[in-house]
Amino acid sequence: MKKIYVSTAAAVMAAAVSMVSVFAAVGSSITVKTDKSEVSYTYKAGDNNEAKADASKLFGNFRNASKDDFTTENFTITSKTQNGSNIEVALLVEAAAVSEDYSPLDYYSFVITAENGDVLYDSAAEGASDVSATSKEIPFGKFNTQYTTDTKKFAVDYKINSDVAAKIDEETLAGVTVSVISHIVKAVPAATDAPAAEADDYTVEVAASDPEEVVAAASTATAAPAAAASPTPEAIEVNEVKKVCGKDMTAGRYLVSGNGIVRIEGADGSLKSETTVTDGSNSGVDGVGAFVASIVDGDIITAAPLPGKEKPLVKFEKTNSPTSPASASVAASNTNTNANSTKAAAKATAAPTAKPKTASKSNPKTGEDSAEIAWICSLMAAMAAGVVGLEIVKRKKVN
């Protein structure tokens, strides 16, 4: 009887662990979006803790890309994990090895630039692929090292390598595929003594338009990094303690709200500001509903919990809105606009090139005109001397 109970208990525990694994996996996802295309892909993870999906539709008219100039697509990649795994995301180029002279993997040249301007990958610097290789990965880097929801932006420049294009045939070209691939780098064991959870199921959603719209919306070449072209505000939920600007978030102005004590330090450790934000639900806590912080590369942002709370929940949102958010707290809650906003631009003058520079522009005289004072003092002295002199003359005449 005892053995039956033990066996039953073990089976129930195993089932429970499996359920936990499933529920832990549900909600883990990677989303890749561009600002022109809207194509959605979903798939489940395969073996080896990795998953991939076709990414060709992210690149507009991929097959007819330019051979001369780079075309830029701005990628926004969001990775969500439930169990704390780190995820590496990359572009995966696959093709059969067909020649000893070239590799079809080099048909496309890529340059991947992070939002902070760091070049993560450059085909020109990497050199030609091994002619026997059948795949190569072009990394976007590691996600979820600090956050369960991690969003990063990249500028992906691509063009056709004319040297390879001259050699490749149509059949081989048809076999060149580009996918988005993700790997679990660090699997976090389950909190119980049960066996480690299985690999997450990944759902990769790639947002793009219908194929017709994708073809019509041909990319225009631009060298601007993704940060400059992003049309939507960046929002990051901070449940963690520390972020470093330039590494974990981009520089810029952020509207900071939520509940926590936000401390911003410079790269040298000097304290720049320390502000308590609260949504008003924490009695006895003095703070602001929101404030705007300008953060530059190297700054260290720390969010500590409010008194009596276990963890902070602070939101940093890049501000593009011209109006302040409503706030029930202190009037110090402001939002700021980009200095190039409509209202600011209306007050700012036109660029100097709109004003013709004339050859006769003079250098303003910024010295003090003391000649006038000197004349006045001289005149006073002369008048005083005149009064005294005339008095002497008068007295001589009397005598």
Added chain:
Amino acid sequence: MKRKLTLIQILFLCVFIICGGILVKYYLEKNSTEKEMEDLREALVLPDRNAEGEDDAPKAETWEADGILTRYHSLYEQNNDMAGWIQIDGTVIDYPVLYNGESNAFYLHRNFNKENSDAGIPFLDYQCDRAGNSDNMIVYGHNMRNGTMFHDLLKYADQDFYNEHKYVRFDTVYNRCVYEVFAAFRVRVGSKDEFRYYDFINSDTTEAYDAYVSSCKAHSLYDTGITPSYREKLLTLSTCSYNSGNERFVIVARLTEKI
């Protein structure tokens, strides 16, 4: 005869009193200019200290809905010509900077309230972009003999002073900015080989930018070892020097910090 001499004496005395009145008015105006500047400094809305009152924990800068820094918004509402604020440690230079888009003459002899004032107020070159987007932001200020306005700029003629005060703060009303001085020089305006530094506002080419920087460094009284690169924003501060007629003293700095 005696009567005539007395009348002449009275006339001289009247002229003497009038001149005295002009001198008194001149010095009173000097003092009131400084008082006005003090009032403007007090009108700045600085970020509050934290609840504990620790001076080393300032709050973050904030901006109003129109993009103007909160600290300058009140003054900006008083006079929309306010373009920014100039401040240099170790000097009395701590003044608002105004802007008239039509002419450099407007604020040469006008105060913050646009009233006549011999001392004027520091002002941004009318060709510059008041939002700070020009490659070279030029600010002029009077060199007043009583030591106010840009008089202390001449301290940069001394390299020891430069070594201790390498940074200049010039905020626009939109951004807080710090600049690093890289050249200090004198220029004789109107001379045959005059370096027309005040013509350089924007450069479309690397060559034009580099040429300006090279000229600044070539004229500089000392070598700072700093050479800005193309696209680094510059700040030029200009005032009269009394060394010789029509001479200017100029310092040029590059942007190192912008919030």
